[in-house]
Amino acid sequence: MTASTKTFSKTPVVIIGGGIAGLAAAYELQSQGVPYVLLESSQRFGGKIRTEHIPNPDGEGQFVVEVGPDSVLTQKPWALNLAKELGLQDQFLGTNDDSRRTYVLRDGRLVPLPDGVFLIVPTRVLPFIRTPLFSWRGKLRMALDWFIPPRQDDGDESLADFVRRRLGVEALDRLAEPLMAGIHNAEAENQSLLATFPRFRQLEKQHGSLIRGMLAARRKVPPTTGKRQSVFTSFRGGMQTLVDALLEQLNGDLRLNVAASAIHRAE
Structure with missing residues (x-):
């Protein structure tokens, strides 16, 4: 180890923001023996992740309500790998994708998401035609995706621009924005396509x-004989479980x- 390396190792890294990214960064630095200072401007850590536990009026148990993101995508393994490292594997709570129903609030009423929509992509014709x-x-406009030529360059774009380009404005407002808010809790206009859903670009190309x-x-997915992994996963005590486990460490x-x-x- 050189003198410059020793000097750097004693200099704390300043992490700005105590959301899940900042906490995970602090955890990684700590595991490498690097000192750090984490700055959070609000009164709590966790950022947009916040879980409320509301007592059941009937007196039995309580409701777990997510104020921010409500799940993680199992196709992106990093959050689940971190949770396993923290010993939370027994707290995983997957969705039952065979009976799961997702609703979108439109014109003051809840409208069920049509069957066959995978993330933001419709894959079944009749439910898509019948949905209000x-x-x-x-x-x-969404069906025109079948004929619109793919983007040729490899440059990034916002998730909103991608959805508008491939599926149209209604798909963005009534499908992508509500669904993506449950995962990233951020507006699609501010989300990088290549950082959040690079697979969409790969499928297009x-x-x-x-x-x-x-x-x-979906046709390439082999049939499963055991228990199938759900698309979305949370924790029995809510997403706040991951934040609390990080803070304990x-x-x-x-x-x-x-x-x-x-x-x-x-200088």
Whole structure:
């Protein structure tokens, strides 16, 4: 180890933001023996992840209500791997994808998501045609995905731009925005496609159509003989379980109600 490395190792890394990304960064630094200071401007850690436990009026148990993201995608293994490392594998709570129903609030009433929608892509014709969630114009626009040529360059774009380009405005407003909010709790306009759903770009490039690509991908899934892994997974006590488990492990310098006002490059 060089003198410069020793000096750097004694210099704490400042982490700005105590959301799940900041907490995970602190956990990784701590595992590597690197000192850190984590700054969070609010009164609590966890960022947009927050779980409320509301007593049941009937007196039996309680309701677990997510104020922010309500699940993680099992296709992206990093959150689940972190949870396993923290010893939370017995707390996993998957969805029953055979009986799960998702509703979207439209015009003051709950409208069920049509069967066959995988993430934001419709894969079954009749439920898609019959759903009142989209207008006929919106349905026709989504069907045009089959014929719209794929983007040729590899540059990034927002998730919103991608959905508008492939499926149209109604698909963005009535499908992508509500569903993605439950995963990332952020507006699609501010989400990088390549950072959040690079698979969508891959399907577009390989198959020329998002719908065609998703149909092909689902046909390739081998039949399962055991218990099938659900698409979405949470924890029995809610998503806050992951935040609390991280906080229990962290022994560094954690500061609440401290905001970062500026960042200056060192000379």
